[in-house]
Amino acid sequence: MISIIDYELGNTLSVKNAIEKLGYKCEITNNKINISNSHCIILPGVGSFNKGISNLKKLKLIEILNEEVLIKKKKILGICLGFQLMCENSNEFGFNEGLGWLNFEVKKIDSKNLRLPHVGWNKINLLKNETNFLNKINNNNMFYFNHSYAIKNYKKNNLSDLMTCSYGEDFVAAIKLDNIFGIQPHPEKSQKQGLQIIKNFIEC
Amino acid sequence: MVAKRIITTLMLKDGVLFRTKEFSPDYRYTLNFVDMWSVDELIIIDISRNLNFDDKEKEIFFEEMKKISKNAYIPITAGGGVRKLDDIEKLLKNGADKIILNTASIIDTNIISLAAKEFGSQCIVVCVDTMSEKDQYYLMENYGQKKSKINLIDYIKKIQEKNAGEIFLQSVNKDGSLTGYDFNLLEKISSYIKIPLVISCGAGNWDHVKKVLSYEYVSAASLTNIFHFTEKSINSLKNYIKDSTFIRE
Numbered sequence: 001m002i003s004i005i006d007y008e009l010g011n012t013l014s015v016k017n018a019i020e021k022l023g024y025k026c027e028i029t030n031n032k033i034n035i036s037n038s039h040c041i042i043l044p045g046v047g048s049f050n051k052g053i054s055n056l057k058k059l060k061l062i063e064i065l066n067e068e069v070l071i072k073k074k075k076i077l078g079i080c081l082g083f084q085l086m087c088e089n090s091n092e093f094g095f096n097e098g099l100g101w102l103n104f105e106v107k108k109i110d111s112k113n114l115r116l117p118h119v120g121w122n123k124i125n126l127l128k129n130e131t132n133f134l135n136k137i138n139n140n141n142m143f144y145f146n147h148s149y150a151i152k153n154y155k156k157n158n159l160s161d162l163m164t165c166s167y168g169e170d171f172v173a174a175i176k177l178d179n180i181f182g183i184q185p186h187p188e189k190s191q192k193q194g195l196q197i198i199k200n201f202i203e204c
Numbered sequence: 205m206v207a208k209r210i211i212t213t214l215m216l217k218d219g220v221l222f223r224t225k226e227f228s229p230d231y232r233y234t235l236n237f238v239d240m241w242s243v244d245e246l247i248i249i250d251i252s253r254n255l256n257f258d259d260k261e262k263e264i265f266f267e268e269m270k271k272i273s274k275n276a277y278i279p280i281t282a283g284g285g286v287r288k289l290d291d292i293e294k295l296l297k298n299g300a301d302k303i304i305l306n307t308a309s310i311i312d313t314n315i316i317s318l319a320a321k322e323f324g325s326q327c328i329v330v331c332v333d334t335m336s337e338k339d340q341y342y343l344m345e346n347y348g349q350k351k352s353k354i355n356l357i358d359y360i361k362k363i364q365e366k367n368a369g370e371i372f373l374q375s376v377n378k379d380g381s382l383t384g385y386d387f388n389l390l391e392k393i394s395s396y397i398k399i400p401l402v403i404s405c406g407a408g409n410w411d412h413v414k415k416v417l418s419y420e421y422v423s424a425a426s427l428t429n430i431f432h433f434t435e436k437s438i439n440s441l442k443n444y445i446k447d448s449t450f451i452r453e
Contacts (some may be wrong), residue, residue, distance in 0.1 A: 117370070148326060
């Protein structure tokens with residue numbers, strides 16, 4: 001069973017549809033026992049950083065997630081805002097601290113003359129591919145992005161898997177660091193290549 | 205560079221799909237016209253009038269949306285009757301990825317900033333209904349039936365100040381006409397558009413789409429009725445424009 005975390009933000013049904021299409025069982029939940037018994041966790045996200053963190057706090061999910069991810073080393077995939085929440089902090093609608101699992105900061109994209117939000121289908125650059133997370137993904141694949149904030153400074157060396165995207169400047173599109181997986185575009189909304197990444201995560 | 209998007213807008217009245225003309229249901233429509241693998245995004249709007257999200261009848265829309273989203277691995281933007289933040293959460297729980305504000309934003313644009321603070325500005329699409337009359341363009345309210353007292357350009361500026369993520373631009377005159385997008389309207393408002401713009405209403409051939417997507421400030425083109433008349437239409441449109449327009453093939 002896969003737990004899709006319900007923190008009252010996010011397109012949870014879209015994520016559930018994608019996982020079921022792949023033939024896996026999942027449930028949308030914020031129940032401690034369900035999360036603890038699950039095989040892996042997905043932290044989805046359509047929302048602002050500030051609201052995301054305060055909802056995780058309100059629903060007492062931070063402790064549960066810390067235990068699963070940091071102590072039990074359970075696999076977790078953060079999608080879009082879910083990925084950003086795993087980082088140190090963000091300055092979307094004021095400065096807020098995140099879960100702090102990933103040593104990155106989330107900042108507004110300097111898109112130069114391009115319009116924000118960065119919304120639509122964009123190509124990715126595959127830079128590191130040491131595990132199966134980005135299996136069968138290549139540079140011509142397009143993913144659906146919808147965001148104005150991103151992770152722009154990252155150290156390549158401790159990541160096993162990395163893809164980036166460019167919109168005025170480069171930023172992280174997906175990473176893997178041990179049991180922590182993060183993806184900025186919406187794989188549940190990126191057709192075959194998106195479903196492939198979700199499948200890779202589950203089977204990794 | 206981000207690809208220009210081809211979007212199909214689905215209008216549901218009491219759970220039934222319709223083509224519309226001048227904002228009124230015209231003919232029944234079917235999902236068979238929509239190739240969910242070729243199209244880049246779906247917009248689903250409940251055009252049943254005067255329904256609140258708490259009404260039992262609203263469930264019919266949610267059920268239809270859930271059915272559509274089950275086989276659509278592309279973004280879905282949903283709207284129609286959104287008045288409060290709880291409504292937005294309901295849409296996201298029922299298969300939407302982004303939401304549309306219209307009447308609620310005309311009543312008070314502050315709902316845009318409140319919604320953006322909660323769901324992120326990228327989730328909030330504001331629908332702007334327009335009508336032209338003797339070279340004048342008007343903001344329309346009440347399902348496109350009534351000219352608003354608010355000036356169109358002022359409104360377009362205001363919704364962007366309030367942190368809207370995208371603008372979905374409709375034209376009452378052009379809806380269902382197949383005579384081309386309202387290019388005059390686009391020229392009038394172009395210098396005020398700072399966020400991604402989705403243009404809808406009027407596409408009657410592939411050249412209309414090709415032309416409108418050549419404008420830098422147009423991020424996406426919505427088409428519906430034209431897909432009634434052509435085989436494998438979304439795919440054939442994409443083949444027609446792919447040499448001149450950066451799209452997802």
